[in-house]
Every structure is written in C-alpha cells, then in structure tokens.
Amino acid sequence: MVALAMSGDSRAFTELVRRRQSWLRHLLRRLCREPALADDLAQQVFLTAWRSLPTLRSVGAFGTWLRRLAINAWLAQRRSAAPGAEPCDDIATLAADAAVSPAEQIDLDRALAQLAPAERLCVVLAYCEGMSHSEISAATQLPLGTVKSHVRRGAERLRALLQAYQPAHRSAHAG
DSSP states (O other): OHHHHHTTOHHHHHHHHHHHHHHHHHHHHHHHSOHHHHHHHHHHHHHHHHHHGGGOSOGGGHHHHHHHHHHHHHHHHHHHSOTTOOOOOOGGGSOOOTTSOHHHHHHHHHHHHTSOHHHHHHHIIIIISOOOHHHHHHHHTOOHHHHHHHHHHHHHHHHHHHHHHHHHHHHHHOO
C-alpha cells in the first residue's frame, strides 16, 4: 500500500489513512487533551503525509515517519498556542484502551492531562507507543537525558495520581 501511495495512487493512500487514522487520532488525543484539536491535527498530518509521501525514503518507515509528522504537528501547535493555554480535556470522548476498563482509562487520561506537556509527550511515546528513550529523543529532538528524566518523573507522577483515584473507584464499586 505504501509503495502504491508513494507513486501517487490516491486510493492506496486512502486505505493507509483508513488503517492508521484511529491510532493517529488516539496518539494526538493523548498528547493534546482536546479531541477536536487532535482530530484537526490528524487531518493536518495526513495532508502533510500525502504531500510529502514521495520523499519517504523507505516503505517500511511509514509508521515511524507518520508518528514523527504527528509529533511535529503537535509541537508546532503548542508553540503557536498562547503561553500557559492548555485546552480543557474532554475525557469522555477519548477512545478506550482495550487493556483497561473504561473507568481505568478515564483515570489514566485524566492523570496524563495533569502532566507537563513535555513529560506527557515522553510518557505517551514510551508507554503508549512503546518507543525506546533513544527513539523518543530522535523523534522529539530532546536530549536523551531529558527524555529519560521526563519519562521517569512523568511515570512517578502518573503512579501517584492513579493511586489517588483508586480509593474513589473502590468505594463507588463496592456496595
């Protein structure tokens, strides 16, 4: 599919979008905390991908390349946003992760939303995308030590935030 799309086949690219749009939107929703903005960024990313696809060096690098485009779009949006302006999160509209219950997913998304943007980016890429610290460093252009610190601090903060949610859910479900 990627090779066909690289040669200008719009139907092949449409199929790539169909296959990747859910993953891309979920990634962007976790990063930017605002579903409508995430959807707009996803559209931007796919438009950029279509225009830039002929420059892709390897068919096998499509997923990594698309992720990098998404990260760059999110970072560009963050830079252009008003300082200190973090959009409100609409947790209820975020897609549920099959590995956890909907209540646990809401807790995770709320906890992620409380992390600083750079920490949230590194944690999402490490734990949701399964990227290594080196891969995150390359994708975000952050120094490796900074990535490691963001992942460690972000994970510690997430752990603390999620533990704070636990008693509320236990008492709500007991009885």
